[in-house]
Amino acid sequence: MPSKKKSTEKPKRLKPSGKREDNFFELVFEVARQIPKGRVTSYGAIAESLGAKSSARMVGWAMNGCHHAKLKVPAHRVVNRNGMLTGKFHFSPPEKMEQLLKKEGIKVKDDKIVDFQKYFWNPLEEIGF
DNA sequence: ACGCTGACTATTA
């Protein structure tokens, strides 16, 4: 099995506040970026891959700062455990989320992803934590 | 410094 890692470095950014390194947040962004096109995942799955499945809320909170992040984060590929686009109202505009999902081949019905489990992408398998 | 809120999830009634 391949691979391991390339010799690339992570864009570590220090916050002006100079607090702790938002390791958790940065990690969440990284995982979200690893989501392949046409796939989706849940906050809990990401949190679990980080070793904090109970902190699914923090993942959502991290997404709140995704817009503030330097790199783009496909937050539209991250939904809740039910596959419902709970955070669509945080986009600009909110319709953008399901539009992007539909554009990637994912069907959205009533703010919910159809065959969510089918499109589900498990970070634990890809990241190999 | 204290308390509320929030892009969640699992459990219990």
Add this chain to the structure above:
DNA sequence: CTAATAGCCAGCG
């Protein structure tokens, strides 16, 4: 089946 509650942790008034 649906509704309510607890657990989680960080940001903001």
